[in-house]
Amino acid sequence: MNNRLRKITIVGGGTAGWMTALILDTLFARTSSPKDRPHLCLIESPNISTVGVGEATVPRMPGTLRQAGISERSFFRETNASFKLGVKFCNWNTDAEGNRIDYVNPFAHGQMIDGLDAAEYFLRFGNGDRDFTQSISPHDDLGRLCKGARQLGQPEFEQRFGYAYHLDAVKFAGMLTKVCTKRGVEHIQDEVKSVELDEQGNVSHLMLEHKGRHDIEMVIDCTGFRGLIINKALGEPFMDYSDYLPNDRAMALQIEHPDPEKIESLTRATALGAGWTWRVPLYNRVGTGYVFSSAHRTDDQAADEYLAWLGDSGKGATPRVIPMRIGRVRNAWVKNCVAIGLSGGFIEPLESTAIHMIDHAVRWFAEHLPTRDVAPSLRTRYNRQMNKLYDEVLEFICLHYRLGNRTDDQYWIDARTDMKIPDRLAENLAVWQHRLPMEHDIEFATLFDYRVYQTVLLGKQVYDTGYGTGIRERLRPLKKPIWFQWWKAAKMDLAQTLRTMPDHKTLLRDIRGELDKPAFGMEAAMKPTVAMPGTPPAPLVVQNMPSLDEIQTGQKDLQLF
Ligand SMILES: Cc1cc2nc3c(=O)[nH]c(=O)nc-3n(C[C@H](O)[C@H](O)[C@H](O)COP(=O)(O)OP(=O)(O)OC[C@H]3O[C@@H](n4cnc5c(N)ncnc54)[C@H](O)[C@@H]3O)c2cc1C
Numbered sequence: 001m002n003n004r005l006r007k008i009t010i011v012g013g014g015t016a017g018w019m020t021a022l023i024l025d026t027l028f029a030r031t032s033s034p035k036d037r038p039h040l041c042l043i044e045s046p047n048i049s050t051v052g053v054g055e056a057t058v059p060r061m062p063g064t065l066r067q068a069g070i071s072e073r074s075f076f077r078e079t080n081a082s083f084k085l086g087v088k089f090c091n092w093n094t095d096a097e098g099n100r101i102d103y104v105n106p107f108a109h110g111q112m113i114d115g116l117d118a119a120e121y122f123l124r125f126g127n128g129d130r131d132f133t134q135s136i137s138p139h140d141d142l143g144r145l146c147k148g149a150r151q152l153g154q155p156e157f158e159q160r161f162g163y164a165y166h167l168d169a170v171k172f173a174g175m176l177t178k179v180c181t182k183r184g185v186e187h188i189q190d191e192v193k194s195v196e197l198d199e200q201g202n203v204s205h206l207m208l209e210h211k212g213r214h215d216i217e218m219v220i221d222c223t224g225f226r227g228l229i230i231n232k233a234l235g236e237p238f239m240d241y242s243d244y245l246p247n248d249r250a251m252a253l254q255i256e257h258p259d260p261e262k263i264e265s266l267t268r269a270t271a272l273g274a275g276w277t278w279r280v281p282l283y284n285r286v287g288t289g290y291v292f293s294s295a296h297r298t299d300d301q302a303a304d305e306y307l308a309w310l311g312d313s314g315k316g317a318t319p320r321v322i323p324m325r326i327g328r329v330r331n332a333w334v335k336n337c338v339a340i341g342l343s344g345g346f347i348e349p350l351e352s353t354a355i356h357m358i359d360h361a362v363r364w365f366a367e368h369l370p371t372r373d374v375a376p377s378l379r380t381r382y383n384r385q386m387n388k389l390y391d392e393v394l395e396f397i398c399l400h401y402r403l404g405n406r407t408d409d410q411y412w413i414d415a416r417t418d419m420k421i422p423d424r425l426a427e428n429l430a431v432w433q434h435r436l437p438m439e440h441d442i443e444f445a446t447l448f449d450y451r452v453y454q455t456v457l458l459g460k461q462v463y464d465t466g467y468g469t470g471i472r473e474r475l476r477p478l479k480k481p482i483w484f485q486w487w488k489a490a491k492m493d494l495a496q497t498l499r500t501m502p503d504h505k506t507l508l509r510d511i512r513g514e515l516d517k518p519a520f521g522m523e524a525a526m527k528p529t530v531a532m533p534g535t536p537p538a539p540l541v542v543q544n545m546p547s548l549d550e551i552q553t554g555q556k557d558l559q560l561f
Helices: 015-031 062-065 070-080 118-125 130-136 139-144 169-182 228-233 299-314 353-368 378-400 410-417 423-432 449-460 480-500 504-512 521-526 548-552
Strands: 007-011 039-046 082-084 086-094 100-107 164-166 186-189 192-197 203-208 212-215 218-221 238-240 249-255 267-272 277-282 287-291 320-323 327-329 337-339
Touching: 007 015, 007 086, 015 039, 015 062, 015 169, 015 186, 015 353, 062 353, 070 169, 070 504, 082 504, 086 139, 100 139, 100 449, 118 130, 118 449, 118 480, 130 139, 130 449, 130 480, 139 480, 192 228, 212 327, 218 228, 228 337, 249 299, 267 299, 287 299, 299 327, 320 449, 327 378, 327 423, 353 378, 378 423, 378 449, 449 548
Parallel strands: 007 039, 007 218, 039 186, 086 267, 218 337
Antiparallel strands: 082 164, 086 100, 192 203, 203 212, 238 327, 249 287, 249 320, 267 277, 277 287
16 A cells, blocks of 8 residues: 655744745655655744744755745745845944954854964964954955955856845745645635644644634644644653843834945844844844843843844834743654644754755755655654754853853853853863864754854954963964965955945845846956946945955055055
């Protein structure tokens, strides 16, 4: 008898539910004939709203859209998306003189110089006023100058520089609804009132408020923090991470662009009194929020602090408070139910990893896709893989707090000293006091490999502010001219890049098809910026940019800001 799965039911119509539907549909379309594909059905309550945040992504997303056959133009139009080149961490640390440090964690890999990490050279010789990120990639400068991630007229998804997106979460779910239902995903708008189990403990059917009994073969729980099926019906325990991460609440507010022509191509994560704020600039507005610890601030205190930070943009506004359940379910796949999205777990959004984790979860599920009788070994392997992903993100987020050096609020002292850190991170931190992170230090990395750790350590300037004080005595005997030769060439590339890249807003208009004359080809690609019809050309942000000749001949140095 054919034991293939005939139907997969997804409960929840937030980002997790619809991304699950999209990715499964895409993968099934590639690998099986229509008659062998499981039917996809998504049930979404019309009365329970989605979490409505989650607007910054990581570089996996462009590939996912592309694979699903969604054009970037329609994506940018429908979700008011913008480009994200990395995350700018503001005020998380202070330097040796007590000045605030801001640095960018870019979507760029650290460079290799003669087979050695550029980080080794940077630590040994520094690079004048430029920090590590500014030395190895243009992402910080591009973001600060509100430049785009590729040239005008370049093909969709072209990765001139590593990029991700900022997007409107509600519109994104709306776009996915349209795409998926058009492709045959059944959409039921009804509320699950109860979950019934069979004698083996599998979910046998759901009772819907209006449509009644809905039979289940395999169910994906995407019901958000509620964990309706995985926690409530199946009783899978939740592993709380509050010993590791202090923040358990957030508040959010959408504001207008202070200058709609200047869209920063970076997410900002700015440390505040008892947590940090996000700033996610979309095409038409800016998403902001404050992630904080309820042990250190009441909601009212946090709101005061947050609104003061927003200044005029937040005047008279009442932020929406979002309680956060931080941690993960012990096992995401239990019986015939897999929890994906917030129902499976959530680590605070400092590195915008949740959508990335949803993406992996769905793909790994598809790889282990069962017959109607789930092989326990497949379930075990899937759960182990998911738990490794949570560990990867947890370790990296803990790093930011453990290596902070602020002392101006008890929160930052507690976050550094009272919070537990995972054993492997503790072991690595002991090693990195003596040398920089190396490839084999990180055993599992879907996102945060050793080079990203190098960026954070050097970005926070930890080796100048007390951590690893002996490291400089152990530095490799590197040749200074190699580093400066390399930087000289890199600097010329950078000057060329900054001169020729279009501004972000113009690029977005071009992609959305809103420029009177769409830009195509090399001529367009080389134009620094395209003035909107009827507007005078925008003033150049980089003043007195030396020519390449002047840089090459050493007459002038590249002075950025
Ligand atoms: C403060 C904050 C900031 C974040 N920032 C980021 C970020 O920058 N980047 C990132 O990648 N992620 C971020 N996230 C995470 C991201 O928002 C979520 O991972 C993503 O939105 C997926 O949510 P979800 O679909 O799992 O849950 P939800 O959006 O909560 O959706 C739950 C769905 O389940 C349905 N439902 C619930 N109960 C029932 C029922 N009984 N019957 C039928 N349907 C039901 C609801 O109607 C809804 O459709 C952030 C999260 C928070 C809290």
